[in-house]
Amino acid sequence: EVQLVESGGGLVKPGGSLRLSCAASGFTFSSYSMNWVRQAPGKGLEWVSSISSSSSYIYYADSVKGRFTISRDNAKNSLYLQMNSLRAEDTAVYYCARTSDAFDIWGQGTMVTVSS
């Protein structure tokens, strides 16, 4: 079964850091670009970051550029999002998603809450 499973979410204070992980299974992870998408409570979807299959190309939304770092380990079939200098407005469910033209496979999401 093709699957993405996120982990690493939780409660963090403003200015703190958190590292999200996304474990892929059921497909050749190293062949696909991957993404992080977030959704603040009661709000719409916001694309956060993308990474190409070999990590050669990386892109960020302006809202997280300079604070978040996307990475992947193809040997471990895993995607990561290092989030630093977290703000209250980063509070959201964070999804990882596979790119196949559009985002065809999504994880179940992990909640990140930034609050003092």
Next chain:
Amino acid sequence: DIQMTQSPSSLSASVGDRVTITCRASQGISNSLAWYQQKPGKAPKLLLYAASRLESGVPSRFSGSGSGTDYTLTISSLQPEDFATYYCQQYYSTLFTFGPGTKVDIK
């Protein structure tokens, strides 16, 4: 960045109704347009890509059309399981962007 708008932001409809949702991009996106369905507490689900191509397993009552900057999602006969929020997304630019969503609820 390419901005995406959707209309309406919400609509009320009955089972069996034909529903149309419109998505507009701030510049031409050459049919690099996807539609997603999201139900409360769940991850989004891909319905269509390339503006009109149905994702595997998605019912044929869902269809998409459009070109250039203007695109449409149509549900030909609304079913109870279709009450959800629908998002468009452009993937023409590597800075992907989503529309604000259209909530479809029961009249």
